[in-house]
Amino acid sequence: MKDAHIRFETATDKVATRITKMRPSAVRMLFAAATRPDIISLAGGMPDVSLLPKTAVRKAARAAIDAQAITLQYGGTNGLLETAQVFCDIVRDVGIRHKPENVIITTGAQEALDLIAKTFCDPGDIIITEGPTYLGALQAFSAYEPEVHTIGFDEEGMRMDLLEAELERIGKGNPRLKFCYTIPNFQNPGGVTMSPDRRKRLIELSHEYDFIIVEDDPYGRLRYEGGHCLPMRALDESVIYLGTISKMFAAGLRVGWIMAPPGVTAKINLAKQGTDLCGSMFDQKMAAAYFTETAWQHTLQKFIKTYDKRRRAMMDALEEFFPPEATWTHPEGGFFVWVTLPAYVDANSMLAEALDHGVIYTPGDSFYPDGKAGRNCMRLNFSYPSPEDIREAIRRLAEVIEDRLELYRAFIKAGAISE
């Protein structure tokens, strides 16, 4: 096979259009390089799994081992009914009533995003999202080549005035309009929470303009202040609700779920058969055992207490160190803060400098479908580093920003650029 080497290269020429549009960001490659122990990362979005009691993990695993005949065998595409029942029990606390037969257990909520776009989107179809929104959702959707229309948010979540204007442009009864994807609680990357009034308004608009609401709720249980808002799924049974054990238990197990009306469930099941046949039975059994046989509510309080301390450390440090030109959101829960710098700052190019100063973050343009907006913004994560590291990271980051601003202030003073 003399020409095997040449074939290496030609195979990559055969990729589908969808893949040619996906690019690994320079940022991601920079992160991969950032393994120096002196670097504090505010870039990730990881839960702190060291808070999980070893005994609870062991108990969950033991239940899966003991059910070997089920957990090591192929299972149904929708997943273990027992686990689906447990998820239905959990969401009853937040006002959702759903039948386990209409739950699809997914390989993390990420697979749910893929399956929903796979089920509903032909190329050119329209999806509405917050802008900025979850990077992984944009990646999942992009495989099905939709148009993603983004709607800005403020501290009360997605702005309904902007949404209405956009819906008017799209037009009533437009068959290309498929769904609105939203993270109403402690949005990723925004950290903002949609107010109860806006949730109601969004539901009204979904009926008026005939689109599906996809409500993604990975962080809902991680509220550190204020009262819980009802999920939209609790108000309207046509909402598709996505959940995950990644932040309540373990991200490494890859267990999420879709709660949808029966007809939709059947269609998504068809899509899932081809995608992975079924999820991990072992992980699903562990999840069921974790939420029935361990003191998971107690562990959740430990998560909440720990993350809240880190959030406060970040809020305090931002207040103390960041320049007056910067603004940021004030999350009541979740993992992230969204920082906006003056329009002339490019957070993407600033990242290399930040890395030199021993701190990294995620530049804002990663959270927009075209990568063109959000260049002066950044997402900061507070769930993983210690409060001390967070304070030090923000101090370092403030220095980097201050350097940039000083340069621009001089330009502005000289009249070379406008403010």
Added chain:
Amino acid sequence: MKDAHIRFETATDKVATRITKMRPSAVRMLFAAATRPDIISLAGGMPDVSLLPKTAVRKAARAAIDAQAITLQYGGTNGLLETAQVFCDIVRDVGIRHKPENVIITTGAQEALDLIAKTFCDPGDIIITEGPTYLGALQAFSAYEPEVHTIGFDEEGMRMDLLEAELERIGKGNPRLKFCYTIPNFQNPGGVTMSPDRRKRLIELSHEYDFIIVEDDPYGRLRYEGGHCLPMRALDESVIYLGTISKMFAAGLRVGWIMAPPGVTAKINLAKQGTDLCGSMFDQKMAAAYFTETAWQHTLQKFIKTYDKRRRAMMDALEEFFPPEATWTHPEGGFFVWVTLPAYVDANSMLAEALDHGVIYTPGDSFYPDGKAGRNCMRLNFSYPSPEDIREAIRRLAEVIEDRLELYRAFIKAGAISE
């Protein structure tokens, strides 16, 4: 939300074209109904996980529990490097040399099929497969709306004369031709194995007509007689090789892998980021531990011995009970036998009758992309039922077939239909 009920119905009208083409087969629904304990199923494709030693499972799980910081946390999209190394070590036995950096660990080999079609296929692109072929591959591919061209097989696997004729019709340098998907060892559903000469010829043709070979090898280790054939990946580094732990260890853990050239690996990684971010770290660690810390080769011999007995029971029963008009393949390994009945028998409609007689199988048309061929064929599974049950199932099935044949024999005798 008065009109919530109406929304239930309209949401399913929004599905993408790819979903409207996917239909749950009547057969699948029939299977779901077939839960009577007196029914013997030859329809599935399940490994017998009761053969796994409990101690080995416990040891594997313990390793995953002990590595909690890694196994409960998000991981890299390509999976645990440690597990990839273990898979590279395993395939070295069959002549494959591959670097762990170029392995992508998937959520079962099913996800590998989805990712490969997602990476390479635009609508209308051409995929070549054996006909009949693995139903799950057809489901995975169909989401990306390719044209699937099927090539018949005989006891030496995919027929190269038919393939060459098809390639000539497709034309050299046709940019729509993407890959040839093949299961060379103990094919599903055929049970046949591609001869070494045909493997070499297929590689030659792949270079001549510029297509990728996707070599799916779930059953390769389950050989009950004859000598091993070298995988195509051992002969040519441009082949994409798919493996899985489903038949060697546990299907419920959902761990498979793709071994591909570096450039292809990078593209598939992009596709996987959106699909599920990463596979189960817990399951991947269990897999690594199973293949390094337990006597897995010994357990594999137990699988081989057990399945071989069942295969022999099926071969003997077919010989004893089936009518002379039926022919079948003679698998040297794997899980399946492919039976061909006279052209006038419809194995699909016969299934209801078989169910009445307490036996089910998978009708042959399920294994063709259009469901139009294979109507007089059926796939029989011998890996799961006991030898006694297999004998009894074949006896019952022979009665059902005999009933049909008698009817047709009478028609033929009367000149009403041709043979």
